[in-house]
Amino acid sequence: MSNELNFEGWSCPLPLRDHPTVILGHGGGGQLSAELIKHLFLPAFGNPALDQLGDSTVLQLAGGRVAVSTDSFVVRPLFFPGGNIGELAVNGTVNDLAMSGARPLYLTAGFIIEEGLPLAQLGVIVESMAAAARSAGVQLVAGDTKVVDRGHGDGVFINTAGLGLIPAGVEIGPRRARPGDVILLSGTLGDHGMAIMSVREGLQFETAIVSDTAALNGLVQDLLQAAPDVHVLRDPTRGGLAASLNEIAAASGVGMALEERLIPVEPAVQSACELLGLDPLYVANEGKLVAIVPAEQAEAALAALRAHPLGRRAARIGRVMAEHPGLVTTRTGIGGTRVVDMAIGEQLPRIC
């Protein structure tokens, strides 16, 4: 935990003030659990759905195609330049839903808290989640809190699951890339992963590296308005752009050719990668998307991305082809060609 963080802004409501840190009882289902819900979770997330306080929450849902997704967040440190685990947990699942073209509507949240976590930190995390949910236009409708004994967790882990509705006519999926399609990227690569790594490694650059964590559902909506036939969307998180494109190439049975010089990377991120021997293509992003679109809609799609604040640096970075199915290659800056394969394991552990 960085010492520069200041939690004094978060005023702990009574009666939680008696326990400045989370204790096992807060996960016990008794009075302490009820207090945590009443004084910490409900004030932040409160909405009619959550206020039902049943074993499950009852929602009225229109029928149709529903997107469902889940993700657990174990990022370390909990607070990093540009965000914290709370907004990451909201944006991450919102983005997974948006990548199927869905309009994200509802989230659930499960907290696994290590005994000893300062309540003020939990408060800031929860308020960040609430702000991120408001900003993405989703409601947190069900939650759960467990507390594990000291030394058997790591501050807090957060799981979110989400639900969204897919508008009629939208057909997006990892098997839909076709030869001739254009590969678009919505902005710079590697910001999130390198923001985390620069904190962990104590790296200092002229320009601070800041996580790109953001909800992409608004960007997707604008994109689909301009280019309704988008074939594939994916947010390159763990494993980076390399993993996303390899998965799509395998699922669609197509090859992909990238142009490395067209892929935007912040200079500070580039420097940090060089220092740590990392490749930006493999570094996680939390507010970027890759869109694979038919060539005839590529210009309109790119323009729509660039017109949105989260897509200003969008670029056309490559194309889909019939040759070498399952293989992703890139032309390097000096004109050679290399294979962008999938990393075996974990280049950067616990970045989300």
Add this chain to the structure above:
Amino acid sequence: MSNELNFEGWSCPLPLRDHPTVILGHGGGGQLSAELIKHLFLPAFGNPALDQLGDSTVLQLAGGRVAVSTDSFVVRPLFFPGGNIGELAVNGTVNDLAMSGARPLYLTAGFIIEEGLPLAQLGVIVESMAAAARSAGVQLVAGDTKVVDRGHGDGVFINTAGLGLIPAGVEIGPRRARPGDVILLSGTLGDHGMAIMSVREGLQFETAIVSDTAALNGLVQDLLQAAPDVHVLRDPTRGGLAASLNEIAAASGVGMALEERLIPVEPAVQSACELLGLDPLYVANEGKLVAIVPAEQAEAALAALRAHPLGRRAARIGRVMAEHPGLVTTRTGIGGTRVVDMAIGEQLPRIC
């Protein structure tokens, strides 16, 4: 972990055999993650929805009232008499959905694995989840795996979230208890919590105490057929029957009077509770429900519960009244009356 457990029955499919334990790379989103999904998760859970392998899963859903729920499971030990964390994670969320009268349909699962967990244990847990899901008639449609470094987790934590449809006409909720209603309990109290505690404390009894973990959606369906006007359903997990009834009494603004001698408890559970100074009313259950029903449907409801294998020992244990709103009392075995209040904190940590 008990030494008596035998994981040899679980044959680890290649190429996972090269890594007998989970390593950080299994959560990295690269090839190792893909192998875990392909060789361990998909064979167990495989269904057309999960096979989509997108960032989110697309389902066709009828419109109407949808129940949503989430729960994280951090039980220690992972394997206990009568079950393991995997089936608990499925049954727990199925039950939360069933308690709103919903027919559970879909689950998501998020795994937070500690580096070093034997893959054979993960395999057994995942197969138990799959079996529990089949038995409850639900599909696991989305999943996520994260790995945390050794010493920052505890074997595996599992979050499940679930989705169910509430049939028309069903109106069940914690605010619906009314004076005159009858309180029914579907079976013996305390089995799950004491099964866990007897393992942890090394207690031996003539009859082994076995967790009651079970999916209750079938029982609820039979109950609703016989007594369509059920007012409240709840499964008394963390905090036990005491917490459940206190929450309902507060939400509905009613009092409750129990008859302690009518509450079924297994003799071995009773002995274990006495030995450890615990009260069965506060001990967690994972396969029991409390139903609050209008008096005129109580007989039919009780008969329906008793006709189901999971409700054979169902009993009428008390009644709802207008007096003392928010208060739960019980007549004790020797004829006195005591208040059953909500526990402050955690009587039994990490039992689910």
